[in-house]
Amino acid sequence: MSTAPGRTGAGGTAPGGTTTEAELRRLAGAVPDPELPVLTLEDLGVLRAVRVLGPGRAEVDLTPTYTGCPAVESMAADVTGVLAAHGWQAEVRTVLSPAWSTDWISAEGRRKLREYGIAPPGPARPRSGPVPVELSVRCPRCGSPDTALLSRFSSTACKALRRCRACDEPFEHFKEV
């Protein structure tokens, strides 16, 4: 579906059009995460804001999951591309503060992660202090709580590698931050 700049009131005097911004947010939010394509940017909670700047021009705020996450540039390119396909010239800013937390992953996002074979994060830990002992991370395949940590860092910085003692399968766990 298309959102031409002239059609939804972006042009003209008062772009303050929340409808347009909601529509742009929907388009940008539906972009899949480049490393976890089962999740959208909306599911991941990294889409911070969408602002209409003027006729056909918008600004999008993304927040990186990790400071060094290399996927941010690819997300920015994908968002720009999708909006351009709908006639909008968008600029993407990366915003660090307030810091993204795994608590921002939606319930829908958690469900998709589990189905994809990645154990979703538990509640984020307190703002300071040492990394607490994890009580239990359930195997996303068989549901057993009897799992062991193999490595704190897995294929990406945001995940840890674990193994299920019940079904013997290794799996990834989205770490709490």
Added chain:
Amino acid sequence: MTTARPETPAADAGPAEHLHAALALGDDALVLAQRLGEWTGNAPTLEEDVALTNIGLDLLGQARHLLGLVGDEDELAFHRDEREFRNLQLVEQPNGDFAHTIARQLYFSCAQSLVHRELAASDSPLAGLAGKTVHEVAYHRDHAVQWTLRLGDGTEESRTRMQRALDALWRYTGELFDPVPGLPVDLPALRAPWLRDVTEVVERATLRLPSGPDRAAWAAGGGRDGVHTEAFGRLLAEMQHLPRSHPGARW
């Protein structure tokens, strides 16, 4: 290609004190990221290869943000000479054996945890970044702690090597707590909590805390003033030779 631009404009009007601190912390992160990257393909196990490079990636993210505040990140990383770098001598020390790398990580990440926690609570322009990195650094610290315990309380060989590594790098720890202009953190005051933290880990690992001087007389506080150790030149040569030999090269 689209590159997301940072929220804070690179060129602040007038000299800003915090940029001094951004350069010092940015150089620490960049140089340690480069060192950890040297383990890629060489770590003792595949999981450890991935862990060390992921920690390096986190640090590179910090460096890009911090150096981006100071100026052009690539220009600063690839076209400065040794004396212009403001990083601690600790982070430029060679990887050595695996125990040396872990000892360096332990000393540095325990300090970084304390510094970033205070920075996050400050009103510095760097507080936003610190609020984010403090959670990442907690994992770096935990990684170093777990390995220190395993090596210290492991075989006779691993125990000997871990102790040797702690001893060898001890002389570079004093500099961690020298004041950095523009950083709203009382660094000298953090030495006591750092020492408690490190001591607790070292003793739990059945090792002993080194007792020698925590800085070498010939290089006291040298890193922040651009005085570096011999190994740093070789690190820079590897990191910089491509962009310097082929200016403007892209891939």
